[in-house]
Amino acid sequence: MTVSSGSISQSTTGDQMYQCVVNNPSGADRTRTLTIKVPATAPSSLTEVNKTATTITVSWTALDSSDADGYVVNVTSDTDTVQTVQVEGSSNNTITLNGLNIGMTYIITVRAYQQLLGPARSITLCQIEGIYMYLAHNGSCYTNGSYFWDSSVNAVTEAISCVLPGTSLTTGQWVRAADPDDPVDCNSNSDSDPFRCTNVTSPATLNLYLAQGLPVVQEGWYKCCLPTDCSDPNTNIIFANIFRYAEIESFTVADISSDMTVYPQEYKLYCVKIGHHSYSIHMGIGNTSLASYTWCDDQYGNCPGIVLVSSTNTVRYTVNVTWDGMTVSSGSISQSTTGDQMYQCVLDSFFDGEDKIRPLTITVPATAPSSVTVVNKTATTITVSWTALDSSDADGYVVNVTSDTDFVQTVQVEGSSNNTITLNGLSALATYSIIVRAYQQLLGPASTISVQTLPVSSITQLSNTQYRIDCLTTTDINPSTDVYWLVNGVMKSSSMYTSIDVLTYNNILLVYPDPLGVSVNVTCIAMIGGVNYSQFVILHAPSGPPNIVRGFILNATSIKVNWTTSSETNGYVIEYTTGGVTRNVVSISEDKI
Incomplete structure (x- = not known):
């Protein structure tokens, strides 16, 4: 220029x-x-x-x-x-x-x-995205359901533009939502119809503005229909709220984490006010006020809101909330609550006779999962289940595992019908508290059970025909009387034990499988606190002898033997005798000797 x-x-x-x-x-x-x-x-x-x-x-x-x-x-x-x-x-x-x-x-x-x-x-x-019809005002674009202060749309140069790209205007309309049979007359204005509008053929655009003051009975929701009028069932519709003095543009929740394992949960409430610069504003839950700001004046900035748009006095107020599963708290203010959390933002405009109220609901399960039960447990795992909640009452569950006061692990289970979980990586003979909560936007109340894991059993091969079974128990029992064994269902007494540390005994049983070729199930049973805990191990034996065994005389001092290997074996033991005397015993993993 x-x-x-x-x-x-x-x-x-x-x-x-x-x-x-x-x-x-x-x-x-x-x-x-x-x-x-x-x-x-x-x-x-x-x-x-x-x-x-x-x-x-x-x-x-x-x-x-x-x-x-x-x-x-x-x-x-x-x-x-x-x-x-x-x-x-x-x-x-x-x-x-x-x-x-x-x-x-x-x-x-x-x-x-x-x-x-x-x-x-x-x-x-x-x-x-996905909304190709939009509203525009003073060089900015707005989505469906946006709010416009009457003082900001009272000239043809400040009109609200309703735009449908890619189409040409035929008979579009602006209509007051409360009176759909009485559309805005674009060419004249009156007390009952204070608007006028202009249009653009392509893209289809209707520009709505106030030609005179907005009466209280005319404020509220208006809908724009493009490219045809609102009587066409195939037309496109978008809504705008035109208000006097001040209004709550939005009341929303932010920063709720999708990771439900983070506890307690923290989030923010945002209440956005738009319009006249003088007002009072409050946010609370039930009868408890979490934040209250009175005699605010945006011209002086005497209240702690964040200015989003200065020309329309659009200001956002924030409340930081902590939820511990039973109590909502913000700073020094707290309120006990169960189930969905019902918040309100209340705007008191000094020049309007009626408060503006916007509710906000955060979904929270009202009840804890019932019938939490141990399905199975081992020395290092516990499997629990519970009665699943309806999909309308839960989006999933969080299972928390503690030992004494220490957190061991927390697992999020997605889906209201998924009501069983196996918890891994636990310690033998340890007592755990297992806490199950359902969640929606936030976590609900808890059900808790206490579970002790089983003793540990392990196998050590001492020779080709002898095995040592180790079973770890706590030292608050008498291993001579409180520990016993079952070998293929037959009770055996344990005569050996050693102390590993001040908390743990190692109970030992020597097993001689007889006859050979038969699997052996060894169970260690310990009575702890009047409750029997058991853990078993199996000495697996092949189901039959090696197949197709063949011998070959190689010379005066050597014989070769081979056979067909089996996938269920770890190796083979070979012995040979002469005159009833065993001359040699060899253990190999190959299929010949």
């Missing part, structure tokens, strides 16, 4: 025509001209062609090659430059802009260039 050099500036359009003049005292002046080529006009008909969640494609009317060498496309959001792209060639008049974000308002500016850039053409576009 302007050429400047130091403090000197000059507005200009199109080619820049410079002169260098030498004043010749003895004759005519010497003059040399210089032209720097600049497009004289901005690209016209800048239009959105297509968009996805992360892209926007725009096009414009191409300039003649004598008027442009190419184009520069600049993308900004608020005041930040998002990207700038140079498009070479005057005929290349379409570009797809990538890497955009959902929910943002973008200003796309296109300039032609020759030696320098020419004037700009801009459009404002909304990047709203």
Whole structure:
């Protein structure tokens, strides 16, 4: 727009025509001209062609090659430059802009260039995933259900634009939701219909603004129908709330973690107020106030809200909440609660006779999972189950394992019907508290059972026909009387034990499998605190002898024997006798000797 050099500036359009003049005292002046080529006009008909969640494609009317060498496309959001792209060639008049974000308002500016850039053409576009119909106001885009202060839409230049890209307007409408049979008359206004509207054929756009004051009976929800009127069942609809004085734009919960194993749980409540600068605002649960700010005035900033949009006095108030499964607390304020948490944000506008109230519900299971039961346990695992809750009462469960006061592990089980879990990595003969809670947005009340893991049993092979079984128990028993063994169902007494440490005995049983070829089940049973705990091990034997055994005389002092191997064996024991005397015993893993 302007050429400047130091403090000197000059507005200009199109080619820049410079002169260098030498004043010749003895004759005519010497003059040399210089032209720097600049497009004289901005690209016209800048239009959105297509968009996805992360892209926007725009096009414009191409300039003649004598008027442009190419184009520069600049993308900004608020005041930040998002990207700038140079498009070479005057005929290349379409570009797809990538890497955009959902929910943002973008200003796309296109300039032609020759030696320098020419004037700009801009459009404002909304990047709203899945909602191609949108509202626009003062250069920003808004989604369905947005709020607009009457003082900010009371001129044709401040209209709320209802836009449906990619369509042409036929008979679109703005209609008060409370009275759908009485649409807004775009061409006249009255006390019962204070609005007027203008339109754009393509893309289909209806611009709604207040031509006079908004009566109390006319504030509230309005819907825009495009590209046809609201009587068409196939039309597209979007809603806007137009209000007097002040309103609660939104009341939401934020920062609830999807990881339910983090406990206690912390989150934020956001109440966003929009409109008149004078008000009081409160947030609470039940009859308990968690935050209360009175006689707020946004012109002076005397309340601790965060200003989001200064032109409409849009301010966000925050309450930090901690939930420990029984009590909601914020700072020094706490409130016991069960089940869903019902919050309210209350806005008192001094100039409006009625408080504005917005409720918010955070879902929490009202009851604990019932019938928590031990299904199985070993020395290092415990399997528990419980009665599953209905899908309307739970999204899943959290199982917490503690020993004394120490947290051992926490597991999140997704799905209301998944009501069984095996807990691994536990210690033998340890007592654990197992706590089960259902969760939705937050964790519900708990059911708890106490479970002790089993003793440990292990096998040590002492020889080809002798094994030692070790069984670990606590030292608060008498191993001579409180520990006994079953070998294939036959009771055996344990005569040996050693002390490993002050808390643990090692009870030992020697086993001689007889007859050979029969598996042996050895069970260690310890009576601890009047309860029998048992753990078993199995000495597995092959189901039969080696197959196809063959012998070959190699010479006067050597014999070769081979056989067919079996997948159920770990190896083979070979012995040979002469005259009833065993001459040698050999253990090998191969299939010949």
